[in-house]
Amino acid sequence: MKTFTIGGMKFYGNPEQPSSIYAYEADGSADAWIPSSYILLDEKGYDAIRAIQAAENAPTPDQLLSSAMAERDSLLAIAALRIAPLQDAVDLDEATPEDIANLKLWKQYRIALNRLEQQTAYPTTINWPIAPS
Known part of the structure; x- marks a missing residue:
């Protein structure tokens, strides 16, 4: 799977916090600090979490x-x-x-x-x- 990146960053999701996205350097320089419970996001997963965030932040x-x-x-x-x-x-x-x-x-x-x-x-x-x- 090709890693999805934006601006030199790759993105991870935390299954315990489904509306959170964590960004790390795509070059692998921060891989040692990425918790093993985080899941590498593809573009579809990233977009899905961003949609959740948008809905959570939508005005009442x-x-x-x-x-x-x-x-x-x-x-x-x-x-x-x-x-x-x-x-x-x-x-x-x-x-x-x-x-x-x-x-x-x-x-x-x-x-x-x-x-x-x-x-x-x-x-x-x-x-x-x-x-x-």
Whole structure:
């Protein structure tokens, strides 16, 4: 069997810790320190353990929701900062046509942010609206 390596390292698994991978120099210089209970991994075994690690480290639904809400709130704060002076200009009859157009775009963006929860796969997959430039 050809040894599977990445970056000059070969990889071992520990049957007692099925989601752990241990890396050793592929040139054999560290072989004396490899516990006999470790199993040399081929690419398939390495990929399987990496998949287990990814699943173990995947965020919970509550973490996904919390992260999405925090990002949304941050973007809403930015939108509020952009909307306020444009709305002031409109309220004081000092808005240019460009101000009015920008105000509409920023308000549409803010509405889209507030409707994220209506997306089908929210919060696992979010189609974030693009902020006006």
